[in-house]
Amino acid sequence: MAWKLQTLPKIRIFCWRIGDDILPTFEKISTIRRDFDSDCPRCGRDKETIIQALKDFPKAQAVLVHGGLNSNLLDGSHCRGVDWIEEVAHFLDVKALSDFVTVLWNIWNIRNNKVFGNMEEDAKVTLERAVALSHDLRIFNLLKEPSLPKPAVKKGGGSRTKGWRRAGVLNRNYNTEWAELYMLEESINLARDNSWARVEFESDCASLVNRLRRPNVDLSTMGHRIRDLLNFLNPNISFIFKWAPRCCNKATDQLCSWAMFNNCTETFDMDYPKEIHNIIFNDAIN
Secondary structure, three states: OHHHOOOOHHHHHHHHHHHOOOOOOHHHHHOOOOOOOOEOOOOOOOEOOHHHHHHHOHHHHHHHHHOOOOHHHHHOOOOOHHHHHHHHHOOOOHHHHHHHHHHHHHHHHHHHHHHHHOOOOOHHHHHHHHHHHHHHOHHHOOOOOOOOOOOOOOOOOOEEEOOEEEOOOOOOOOOHHHHHHHHHHHHHHHHHHOOOOEEEEEEOOHHHHHHHHOHHHOOOHHHHHHHHHHHOOOOOOEEEEEEOOOOHHHHHHHHHHHHHHOOOOOOEOOOOOHHHHHHHHHHHHO
16 A cells, blocks of 8 residues: 555655554664663653554644544544554545655654754644645646656557567656566566466566565565565466566567557467567577
């Protein structure tokens, strides 16, 4: 859910940290350092959990009430931050949920400013800052026209042979590894929907293939995403991840372009069209 939010990447990571209960609240730090006080550094009365810092603390509640959040979502009792976020998600669409998480991110910044800099601001100012962030950065809002023109990108399609299906993606707003990972997710969904018994995924992104083969040693955000993805794989389907040289993209791109130009809807096996014979021949010997 966090990765589908229409907001800044750092706010998506913030939401992911709420879901995994790894925000550095005093209560969380006290589980690592036994001599650390778990009480809230602002009020000194309650333990500072994620719920206490983002929902139950008076300043946080003032910001949420000023923003018009349903009182039922404020009065409920939640033990974990992820439970509260999931309940809110049932009432809000993606855009509204993105704005809500942006408000929580600003509430967390209020907390940090008070704890580390002894600075505090009015609830209205905090909400206005969150609204301005969601409004000004329209490039992350897929429901509106972007404020900056998108770069011209040549669109491609997928090619299918007997027992095989290939697809490609190009999005200049994403890091290469993330773009490859998103494409891998779509490919896995396609394989699962078609109940294919054996699937081989090829990528020219060597670092991603290494991450997929050794997911347990990667402690980064992408590593966590990959582990979640692998946990959803059907154990009855054989998934194999392979590295493929970059030169193979030439044949795939030419094949997709040829199929789109000729409005080709039929499949073919090893008897590929003569128009791309030279490219495939070069791929075979290089």
